[in-house]
Amino acid sequence: MNLFFKRAMIKYLFFLFAMLSLGTAFAQFPAAPGGQPKAIPGTDMDTSPKGNSKVSGFVVDSALTKAVEFASVALYSKATNKPVDGTVADDKGKFTLNRVAEGNYKLLITFIGYTAKTVDNVVVKKGEDLDLGVIKLSASTRTLQEVTVTGQRELIEEKVDRMVYNAEKDITAKGGDAGDILRKVPMLSVDLDGNVQLRGSSNVRVLINGKPSTIVAQSVADALKLIPSEMIKSVEVITSPSAKYDAEGSGGIINIITKKNTLQGLTLNIDSGVGNRGANLGLNGNYRRGKLGFSLNGFGRASYNVKNKNVNDQTSIVEGVQTLTNQTSTGMNQNLFGRYSLGMDYDISKTASLNGNISFGTRNGNNTQDLVTGRYRGGVMTGSDARHIDTKDFSNTVDANIDYTKTFKPQQELSISGQFSRNNRTNNYLAELMDGEGTIGSRQKNDNESYNQETTIQVDYQTPIGKTQLVEFGGKSIFRQVQSDYKYFVAPGENGAFITDTTRTNNQLNYDQNVMAGYATYQLSTKNKWYFKAGARYERTFINADFKVGFSSLDIPDYNNLVPSINISKSIGAGTLKWGYNLRLQRPGIQSLNPNVNIANPVNVSLGNPYLRPELTDNVEMSYSTSINKTYLNFTGFYRHTGNSIEQVRSNVRDIKQVFEGTAYGTVLNSVLEGVAADAIVTTSSNIGKQEVVGVNVFGNVSITPKISVGGGTDIMYSMLSNGSNTTLRASNSGFNVSGRFNLSISLKNSWAVQGFGFIRGRQIQLQGTQGGMAFYNLGVRKEFKDKKASLGLGLENFLNFNGFKVRNSFDSPAFSQRSVNTLYNTGVRVTFSYRIGKMSFDQPQRRRGKGVNNDDIKSGGEGDGGGQPQNQQPQNGTPGGNRPGGGRPGGQRN
Numbered sequence: 001m002n003l004f005f006k007r008a009m010i011k012y013l014f015f016l017f018a019m020l021s022l023g024t025a026f027a028q029f030p031a032a033p034g035g036q037p038k039a040i041p042g043t044d045m046d047t048s049p050k051g052n053s054k055v056s057g058f059v060v061d062s063a064l065t066k067a068v069e070f071a072s073v074a075l076y077s078k079a080t081n082k083p084v085d086g087t088v089a090d091d092k093g094k095f096t097l098n099r100v101a102e103g104n105y106k107l108l109i110t111f112i113g114y115t116a117k118t119v120d121n122v123v124v125k126k127g128e129d130l131d132l133g134v135i136k137l138s139a140s141t142r143t144l145q146e147v148t149v150t151g152q153r154e155l156i157e158e159k160v161d162r163m164v165y166n167a168e169k170d171i172t173a174k175g176g177d178a179g180d181i182l183r184k185v186p187m188l189s190v191d192l193d194g195n196v197q198l199r200g201s202s203n204v205r206v207l208i209n210g211k212p213s214t215i216v217a218q219s220v221a222d223a224l225k226l227i228p229s230e231m232i233k234s235v236e237v238i239t240s241p242s243a244k245y246d247a248e249g250s251g252g253i254i255n256i257i258t259k260k261n262t263l264q265g266l267t268l269n270i271d272s273g274v275g276n277r278g279a280n281l282g283l284n285g286n287y288r289r290g291k292l293g294f295s296l297n298g299f300g301r302a303s304y305n306v307k308n309k310n311v312n313d314q315t316s317i318v319e320g321v322q323t324l325t326n327q328t329s330t331g332m333n334q335n336l337f338g339r340y341s342l343g344m345d346y347d348i349s350k351t352a353s354l355n356g357n358i359s360f361g362t363r364n365g366n367n368t369q370d371l372v373t374g375r376y377r378g379g380v381m382t383g384s385d386a387r388h389i390d391t392k393d394f395s396n397t398v399d400a401n402i403d404y405t406k407t408f409k410p411q412q413e414l415s416i417s418g419q420f421s422r423n424n425r426t427n428n429y430l431a432e433l434m435d436g437e438g439t440i441g442s443r444q445k446n447d448n449e450s451y452n453q454e455t456t457i458q459v460d461y462q463t464p465i466g467k468t469q470l471v472e473f474g475g476k477s478i479f480r481q482v483q484s485d486y487k488y489f490v491a492p493g494e495n496g497a498f499i500t501d502t503t504r505t506n507n508q509l510n511y512d513q514n515v516m517a518g519y520a521t522y523q524l525s526t527k528n529k530w531y532f533k534a535g536a537r538y539e540r541t542f543i544n545a546d547f548k549v550g551f552s553s554l555d556i557p558d559y560n561n562l563v564p565s566i567n568i569s570k571s572i573g574a575g576t577l578k579w580g581y582n583l584r585l586q587r588p589g590i591q592s593l594n595p596n597v598n599i600a601n602p603v604n605v606s607l608g609n610p611y612l613r614p615e616l617t618d619n620v621e622m623s624y625s626t627s628i629n630k631t632y633l634n635f636t637g638f639y640r641h642t643g644n645s646i647e648q649v650r651s652n653v654r655d656i657k658q659v660f661e662g663t664a665y666g667t668v669l670n671s672v673l674e675g676v677a678a679d680a681i682v683t684t685s686s687n688i689g690k691q692e693v694v695g696v697n698v699f700g701n702v703s704i705t706p707k708i709s710v711g712g713g714t715d716i717m718y719s720m721l722s723n724g725s726n727t728t729l730r731a732s733n734s735g736f737n738v739s740g741r742f743n744l745s746i747s748l749k750n751s752w753a754v755q756g757f758g759f760i761r762g763r764q765i766q767l768q769g770t771q772g773g774m775a776f777y778n779l780g781v782r783k784e785f786k787d788k789k790a791s792l793g794l795g796l797e798n799f800l801n802f803n804g805f806k807v808r809n810s811f812d813s814p815a816f817s818q819r820s821v822n823t824l825y826n827t828g829v830r831v832t833f834s835y836r837i838g839k840m841s842f843d844q845p846q847r848r849r850g851k852g853v854n855n856d857d858i859k860s861g862g863e864g865d866g867g868g869q870p871q872n873q874q875p876q877n878g879t880p881g882g883n884r885p886g887g888g889r890p891g892g893q894r895n
Contacts, residue, residue, distance in 0.1 A: 053100045206256065282300070363395045386433075512545065519538070563583050581618075603681065610665070618642075733767055781793060791833070
């Protein structure tokens with residue numbers, strides 16, 4: 001009874017508020033003779049002419065297709081342009097005007113948060129009722145000191161420093177993950193492993209609701225698999241970050257905004273799907289009463305039956321004689337992901353709020369590979385072997401944050417945020433070496449236990465100056481600790497006991513990094529629609545790193561960076577011109593730093609370089625966007641220059657040692673590469689490169705009809721890379737990188753919908769060669785039931801590609817050449833089902849999301865780790881059994 005009474009009171013208060021709003025709307029009506037105000041039309045005191053006809057209809061939200069409860073409805077006479085009647089819609093959006101006289105009218109419908117709607121040419125005939133059917137209201141948008149294109153608001157929004165892709169209506173990715181959504185976003189490309197690039201650069205920082213996570217630092221690709229696509233509200237692509245953001249991320253920042261319900265009531269969403277290569281189950285519950293709200297979310301995703309095949313040929317010159325190595329492999333990947341979070345928000349007062357959240361994530365990867373190797377020297381076969389490799393990659397992550405926000409007046413705000421994040425990881429491989437008859441002759445394994453932890457405190461303050469200016473300033477402290485303990489073992493035969501491999505260096509890397517930062521920005525908007533935003537950020541980085549045994553302590557000095565940024569925009573008619581410049585730095589991640597040698601494939605080994613320094617990148621861009629009728633278009637040109645860039649370098653053992661001869665890292669290489677075959681190709685990282693990229697992005701969206709929309713775009717870039725005077729490695733490389741995307745959305749009758757999407761990316765230019773292109777396409781069909789509370793869908797991925805998709809890679813230097821073909825079997829079909837229980841009611845203004853912590857730094861690659869080299873048995877970049885350095889946290893250093 002108490003719950004019923006509360007609901008009744010809420011509805012009554014809403015109705016009362018609507019009536020007061022309606023009264024306010026009529027407050028401008030002329031007064032009656034004698035100075036007494038006229039009664040509100042539609043009440044008993046109203047003296048307007050009455051008739052015997054009815055006018056009725058339903059008011060709904062145009063985007064969500066749900067009722068707008070208690071909207072105000074006013075009827076105007078077209079002859080006098082004065083209101084003659086009025087009412088309020090009920091909780092189902094229905095309204096009825098009784099006793100309407102014959103005549104010509106227009107109807108005005110208003111409600112807070114929506115743009116007023118006028119229905120013209122309302123003709124009422126004597127004695128006949130008029131049903132206006134469904135009347136749609138559009139949500140109003142008021143953005144201060146930002147440039148927003150609203151012509152295609154449902155898909156794309158342009159702001160002064162970012163592009164916002166609204167992903168809520170995507171059905172092709174139902175049952176998928178965040179990677180499926182990011183493939184649709186202009187300027188982004190996501191490969192088939194989930195690795196992300198922005199305008200051809202993998203040096204991007206990925207945030208979730210404006211906050212970092214150690215699971216993202218560990219591996220962007222794995223983090224994207226933890227986020228269900230149906231939970232994503234929008235994706236922000238920040239190509240020109242202001243000084244408020246951390247200086248890290250030379251390519252830009254990607255901020256994934258998940259859906260957060262701040263309405264009153266209780267809901268529970270259940271999403272599930274099953275297919276030939278994966279399955280998922282998600283639960284999302286929200287409860288809110290008054291000032292306090294809770295959310296509980298859980299999501300699990302399994303991938304299975306993910307096969308791959310690789311053929312790799314490489315030549316190397318050893319002691320003046322050419323050696324040829326041929327490898328073929330087949331692999332199978334099985335992964336289980338899960339993420340669970342509990343959130344709380346509390347309105348302390350009308351001007352202060354408290355937000356907290358704790359999340360737990362888990363990732364279990366079990367991958368196998370069968371690898372056959374043949375060796376030839378001087379054209380004569382010198383031997384062959386086979387090995388079976390099992391990789392176990394398990395991790396657990398916890399993220400906890402609390403945010404306090406205090407608003408003093410519009411745009412004057414103070415926020416204090418704190419966050420703790422930790423990832424524990426076990427990353428091991430076991431290799432069984434077999435002779436020509438398939439008998440196991442020996443075994444070897446590498447165990448890598450690691451953790452990655454960070455604590456952050458952040459304070460931000462902003463205040464307006466007059467009506468056209470805004471000042472922001474703040475500070476942040478980040479404390480990071482990483483530890484990686486790696487060991488190598490060997491054992492004779494199939495069941496022999498493992499003993500320590502004395503030919504390898506068993507060690508523990510301890511790496512601490514503290515970043516202290518402060519920033520200030522200034523914003524100005526003018527009457528003639530100019531908008532300026534400029535600022536600067538200062539960061540000081542402290543590093544303390546060492547090994548437990550063996551090598552001498554890493555002597556890495558602290559370093560300072562001053563990072564400026566400026567963004568300018570100008571509204572010109574229906575279009576907007578934007579200019580931007582920023583200086584960004586890119587610290588190396590832990591995988592690039594950790595010298596744990598991955599030797600699962602003995603002829604393709606990889607390791608990190610603990611002496612890497614950060615790279616600095618100048619970014620310049622100019623764009624024009626416009627909305628013409630139902631068409632949105634954007635054109636962007638950009639230039640990026642990186643000196644001292646961190647690049648992957650490959651060569652044989654002798655030449656890699658020669659490249660770093662006389663350096664501190666050279667001493668490390670001489671030790672850890674002891675015993676590695678002379679013809680093996682070694683992959684590591686170095687500040688050896690200079691990179692320049694010039695490019696253009698073009699994309700658009702067209703609403704052909706209210707139910708059919710088509711979109712797409714292309715990215716064209718020309719990359720120029722060089723490594724200065726170092727002739728041991730390839731000196732330079734250049735070429736075009738081209739990609740494109742296309743999407744189609746159709747709404748059909750009876751709540752049916754169809755969406756299609758296609759993406760293609762050409763070859764990628766690298767310092768020593770090229771990485772092959774890729775393609776991806778899907779088709780989705782969905783049917784909604786029970787007032788859209790339930791839906792059933794079918795998704796098809798690469799459904800014409802039964803023989804697998806082939807990626808061809810090539811790498812060269814004066815000492816070696818490598819050619820590989822990696823075949824990925826990714827044809828998939830899945831059935832999805834979702835159901836929503838409960839109902840939310842809107843009884844307060846939309847709450848402001850807490851500021852949160854934005855640790856948008858660290859050079860992140862697709863295969864990062866939480867503190868140690870991952871053991872990837874799956875072919876990477878044409879390297880069976882190898883892996884790519886790059887990714888993970890913490891940051892790096894300058895010598």
